[in-house]
Amino acid sequence: MIRVLLADDQALMRAGFRALLDAEEGLEVVGECGDGAAAVDMAGKLRPDVVLMDVQMPGMDGIEATRRINADPGLAGVRVLILTNYELSEYVFASLRAGASGFLLKDADPATLLQAITTVARGEALLAPTVTRTLISEFVSSRPPGDPAAGRAVLTAREQEIVELVGRGLTNDEIADQMVISPLTAKTHVNRAMIKLHCHDRAQLVVWAYESGLIAPRRRSAERG
Numbered sequence: 537m538i539r540v541l542l543a544d545d546q547a548l549m550r551a552g553f554r555a556l557l558d559a560e561e562g563l564e565v566v567g568e569c570g571d572g573a574a575a576v577d578m579a580g581k582l583r584p585d586v587v588l589m590d591v592q593m594p595g596m597d598g599i600e601a602t603r604r605i606n607a608d609p610g611l612a613g614v615r616v617l618i619l620t621n622y623e624l625s626e627y628v629f630a631s632l633r634a635g636a637s638g639f640l641l642k643d644a645d646p647a648t649l650l651q652a653i654t655t656v657a658r659g660e661a662l663l664a665p666t667v668t669r670t671l672i673s674e675f676v677s678s679r680p681p682g683d684p685a686a687g688r689a690v691l692t693a694r695e696q697e698i699v700e701l702v703g704r705g706l707t708n709d710e711i712a713d714q715m716v717i718s719p720l721t722a723k724t725h726v727n728r729a730m731i732k733l734h735c736h737d738r739a740q741l742v743v744w745a746y747e748s749g750l751i752a753p754r755r756r757s758a759e760r761g
Contacts, residue, residue, distance in 0.1 A: 572596030606635025638662035703745025
């Protein structure tokens with residue numbers, strides 16, 4: 537059973553989510569709230585598997601609430617799926633930096649939302665199909681790149697290569713095909729990199745790949761070229 541907490545300042549929106557989720561076998565809504573501070577408090581008390589988190593809420597917004605949930609060691613098993621009406625790269629990147637495991641637009645169809653919850657609950661990263669890695673890379677390209685040497689100090693050459701592929705949006709199966717290794721080996725390398733870089737899921741690994749400069753702006757330009 538996947539336990540879900542709803543955090544949205546619109547009561548009608550919460551009611552719609554609750555009706556959808558309560559009708560789905562294997563999902564249970566354990567609580568709901570209308571602001572970020574309450575979301576942090578309820579996450580601590582209820583320990584849901586997934587928090588459906590709106591971005592714009594009164595008082596503490598969803599991004600700050602996500603950051604606080606992610607910073608609490610006692611809530612390491614709680615995954616946050618950001619839901620918003622706005623397809624803005626700033627929101628995508630800020631959400632992932634705060635520790636969100638996924639980002640989905642509110643106009644997604646019910647099947648997509650249900651699949652997103654299941655995906656995030658498994659500990660995998662998720663971005664809405666329309667919110668591509670390009671949005672993230674374009675936002676990060678406006679920031680001074682980090683020093684990838686810092687990552688090279690803890691990652692092997694093979695792990696660096698795999699982290700770069702993760703940052704470019706490849707799945708474990710796609711990484712395995714490209715590197716001619718098994719999907720299990722690819723998954724093992726990804727997990728080791730996450731442990732070494734203190735990333736709690738693939739979404740955080742994507743953020744690190746861009747912020748560290750492992751994926752350089754000039755290479756992104758060439759890809760768009």
